[in-house]
Amino acid sequence: MTVIIHSCFSQLHFDIDQNETANDTESEDNDVNCKNDMKLIDGVENVEEPKQGMVFNSLDEIALHYRKYGKQQGFAVVQKNERKNTSGHTCYITLSCASQGTRKASSSKPIQTTRTGCKACLNARLVNTKWYATNVSAKHNHDLSPGKARYFRCNKNLDSTAKRKLLINDRAGISMSKSYNSLIVEAGGYEHLEFGEKDCRNFIAKSRHLRLGTGGAGALCDYFKRMQAINNNLYFAIDFDDDCRYEMSFAPFVGVNHHGQSILLGAALISSEDTKTFVWLFETWLNCMNERAPSAIITDQNRAMKNAIRKVFPNTRHRWCLWHILKKLLEKFGSHSQYHAIKGAIRSCVYESQTRDEFDANWQSLLDCYNLRDNAWLCGLYSERTFWVPAYLKDVFWAGMTTTQRSESMNAFFYGYVHSSTTLKELWINTIVLCVETILVLVLPEELF
Template identity: 50%
Template sequence: MEKNDGEAVSEEPELENRENVEEPRVGMTFNNIDDIVVYYREYGKQLGFPVRKRTSQKGDEGELKYVTISCGREGKYKSKSSNVLKPHPSIKIGCKARVRAGIILDGRWQINSINLDHNHDMSPTKARYFRCHRTISSYMKRRIELNDRAGIRLNKSYNSLVVEAGGHENISFLEKDCRNYIENVRRLRLGEGDATAIQTYFLNMQAQNSNFFYAIDLDQDGRLRNVFWADARSRAAYKEFGDVVTFDTTYLTNKYDMPFAPFVGVNHHGQSILLGCGLISSEDTDAFIWLFKSWLTCMHEHAPRGIITDQDKAMKNAIEIIFPNTRHRWCLWHIMNKFPSKLNRYKQYEAIMYALQSIVYGSLEKVEFEEGWDEIIEKYELQDNEWLAGLYNERQRWVPYFVKDSFWAGMSTTQRSESMNAFFDDHVNSKTTLKQFVEQYENALKVKVEKEKQEDFKSSSIGFDCGTHYNMEKQAQEVYTISKYKEFHEELIGKMYCDYVSHKVNGANFEYQISEDFMMEGKKKRLYFKVWLNEDDNEVQCNCRMFEFRGILCRHTIYVFLRHNIDLIPEKYIMRRWRKDVKRCHTRIEINYESYSLAPEAQRCHKMQKAFDEIKELANDSDNKCMIVMTWMDNSPIGRNIENDVSSIPNASQCILTPLAARKKGRPPFKRRKSQLEQAVRKKQDSKKKKQESNKKIKSCGNNTNGEKELNVCN
């Protein structure tokens, strides 16, 4: 937290339009001590000096009898700095200005003595910089907290409040006050320790929804080691979209350098969707085993059919142990991105790169890839490159031809995980605590949910004019979500680049050879594809394997279908995952974990703010309505004793009080006779009370802590 340093003040003319606070005088009475402090603080702000409650004195029975409120520059400062050459700043200069008050018989407080002489200059325009005059209202605190939870930087949040107030001089606190408040909220919102705060946070989220899942791993000393959590919506979404996931830990860490490990899938709009998150203390096999076990338990022991990661060996070992039947593949982008650093020592580096990229992306047959790879290794004498040899041995994990035989929802990289990491990166930094880090899961989830809802709305409400006259395009528009319709439309339009080459017939089975023209690095190229069609059941397959990989028919199969007058997509080739007419259970689960963390004061502020906003909207269209609202506010009992005047507020809800005890029918209540001991105690208490009342009537003098004589009040 930032320290409140001493502020030097200089002489300035007083403000002409400031609020007029009466000067203190002996005999002024107040209802309680708080009223005296508030009054003298306002007086100090008006003149330009700080105020603090310095001393208080209690009577024999422990009741408060006297209080001294002094100028904040009273006393001598003793530096606690360990370095005498760098003393801490202070505003104390021994000012003697003060007021002293005591309690009187009717329970009120009265000023007994005053000293209004200050030994320093005062500046009303700079009074707002003193700590005692800096306060943050409940409304402002709520605004600051909401902005902080939304990831808005504190300086921007403060500047917005300054603009709203009409300038720095109209706001009652400084930016460092906001920073101190937010840091205190972050640290103490749910507990003292970071690990304890996480556990409490998770328990509260679970109380909001019993399907919230979390797991915490501790070491032998009870220290936090690994964390995993997934909310109810993510668990429900896993049933729909948990067949293939990406998992990556290479991007983001927090204050404790714990890698962030999100499990990310793809929803029916092709958007990334969170399926759980983890924070791990290390990237070894044991940590990954614990994390994968926790995730598997969370998802009712249903392992994904496919998972995409980087080339981490520890991760690979853990997946083989926990997900033995899951297809594991590596991120293609990470591998191709390593080519320059691994091959730049060769003279023919550029030629090698081009040849490898061509064989990796262009191979449509197993033999084509393996023979092409061997040819490159031999031509450029790469036999001694162990890294390339290792890649070839693991070719089933990353080469497109070897992985496209199964469904991956179009994912070939861990880019989904990295984009999710990038989202979190907007909200956290290297100093982010675990508690704050976990909280950002809510923000990420809410944003993703909102984007999904927007796409659901568009898919159900917005239509497009078909670009072609083919019935299958109209069919795709009716069944697919917008994003998947656009993918199909692109393939349908891409049919124009395809052409018939030849075909073979064996009964109802057809084998077509289709050519496709496309541009690569500014040059026109032509590739040839094979499409197999069974005319009896409209079974089709292309060696580009786009449908197997992405779930959308490719342009080559569309070309063959239309050639055979099949103008509708067979139902078997419309995946349920891409349909917009499917009712998915996760969409009915709302995300609302914020309300539990709000203090009662914040909840009341939030409720009133919503009501005030509605009133402002109703009265904002005319000066007359605005004047009615302003008049009501001026005449409202808010400034008086609201507890006694709530009933006078127009349309205010009446408080329901505890009912009075109803008198029962029958004989009068029995009055128990007191014992002799009780009578003696009561007699002693009455005698003591009479003695105290008698003493209050005697006028006497009392000494304060500085030896100054003060007049007591008697009536």
């Protein structure tokens, strides 16, 4: 049995981060510490204009400062192009006016847009543990609206305290209008709130959707039991998550039958993607399979999953998705002057090497040819070559697969049935109907009950 597991097919998001991400320039002159850059003028917080050389303690600090400055001046802020270092941490960032760029309108359906090609932005880089503003452009090519700034998406923030009060009032049967008015009074006026009534209504609507309601958990379990009585092949397990999360990853188990067809062997709704969660998931799946472990598993390059597989399936051959690894070549070498030559050499080494010795020799040659012996990413890949290099994986039957493509295809199939508004009951009823081999594993947060 060969199984493909892809942990991050889809997440049921209930609080969506609207920030975008991005890439840009450096320079580090005239260090200006900005810990005391916010002053009160006539009782109103005044945010100092960002300048080249300002120093911040964290990425969150510099982003908060620029958003507050944008709110004060009257423009919305988006996070653009970020660049990561070899260890995977963000080292360059661009924060820009939301009116940056242009959008081409469709000829069949014109689109209204506020993008004016504005160049106002702030670039920052990480040096040791500090963030430095390296390039700041403050000139806008459009009118600013300080009075409307609180309505910009980037300035809206429904904090945890407000959420808790809204949930308590909703469960007590208090109307949204009264709940929102009480928040206005408590804040000293609506202008002091970072959210509107519509944001509150959306939050409560999503919370109600997630909530199973009184007796809902028992009803869901009873449904599973009735289905199990009809079909002995049904298996389900429920565990509780103390973190009470609002978003969970949906992970399908996809296999291949003797006709070469993809089949859904099971599905999991997991509250986190750490080693402990994956161990529980794999042990539960192994139990429902009568302790018969798969002979081979293909996954993406997930460390937590790798550790869990090694613990629960010690005799199963584990393989990483080759497509996901080679996809990173652009990220790792896109700025290299010999990118295309390096990409071709690596792909040739991977696909054309017929034996382990041949791969090792070709790999060492390309490292010498392009002076890449100090590249940490390539060194890491080579040390774990038994997980992804075809020449090292010929001793196991893989049903013609080297990637998680079948799992991705199954994911695409689910997109028609699973979305951010899908309730838990609808999700699992649909999954039962869609399963060819009906095996379900379910993790539900305690808050639902």
